Amino acid sequence: MHHPDANGSVFGPRLLHTTDVTDWSEELRAQLHKSALSLEAQARRPMLTSEGEVESETTGWTLEVTRQLLTELAVAGAGIQVQVINRAIEQGGFIARAEVYDLAGYPASRSLKGFTRPVNRIVRSFRDSGDLPEDAADLLQPVYDPTVRSYQRTAGFMVPQEVVGLLAPAPAVEPARLTTTVKDPAGRPVSRDIVDAALWRKLDAEKAAQQHSVRLRILSEAEAQVVMQLLDELSGVYAGERLGNTARELSVRLHERLTDDGTYN
Structure with a gap:
């Protein structure tokens, strides 16, 4: 039986990378943080099986339900949330905080507290109606830096990989010449x-x-x-x-x- 040690997990030792950013500008630090979160999102993407198929956990999302939910979000006045979800899907499942502000045109002083509330409300209605399983993954999930124990602002948002797989644009097929x-x-x-x-x-x-x-x-x-x-x-x-x-x-x-x-x- 495997037991985690102080610096590892049941799967083996943890690998940590430390970079001294003391002399970096705030802009470069923000870029590094954004890149790290993006890489983390990529690392969480499903792997390909030996047959070339995507191995992804399914919690009940379907293409029909996802499209219907996004439509209801837009009708309910949550168009910004729809844009954020679509942009996250285009980028593999993650969108950084700064991109949310750019898309929405929010001032820097605005808080993102409650940003996922309209999405969660409609997801809850789909669960209540039985269109989504009760344990279906949340459609828009805030992402936080796990190394920070105190209060922090969300670093961005993630969309479940099963939804990314449903809505990600298919690669363009070059016509035969x-x-x-x-x-x-x-x-x-x-x-x-x-x-x-x-x-x-x-x-x-x-x-x-x-x-x-x-x-x-x-x-x-x-x-x-x-x-x-x-x-x-x-x-x-x-x-x-x-x-x-x-x-x-x-x-x-x-x-x-x-x-x-x-x-x-």
Whole structure:
């Protein structure tokens, strides 16, 4: 049976980090405190399982209930609390005190005492109606520095991770970039990056075999000029893509060929 010692817990020794901030400005101290709280929030986030799924404790929150509750909050005049909850979700579950003041436009002299009261009141009504389990996690929880034993102002607010998982925006999925002419054996369009790689393999193979020294004059100067303009247009259409960069590279090569090669006079 494991017993915690004076400096540890049942899970092993505690790791503490101490930084001397005596000579730091108040602004830097505030930034450090905010960063520490943000990191603490990240450390409390659910871990991924071996299957890549989020392992998170569920206390009864659902997407439908969360959306309905936020709507009722807004209708009840608690729009600031709704903004704070949404911002905390965007940031992984935590919002610092200073950000609350910025969002709400509160003066520095204003207290945040009772800020969660409208949220707690509506959460209580959902529990009373049976839409939320009695032991469901509070939707907006004040965060305090656990190292301070005396009275202190809240350092920020946290939203339960199960709610963050319900409302966090899904990562943007980049649409597939497919060619319009190149197809695979099944007749499906091929990725433009795959086509680009195949084109460069041809160029690299030619260079390795030193076949580039044997040049065929297949274009007149005017035709070469048109091809360069088309390649430049292609590089603009596929700007930022490998295929666009290849088009630009070939255009530059043709231009240099026209400049240096006397066969195009």
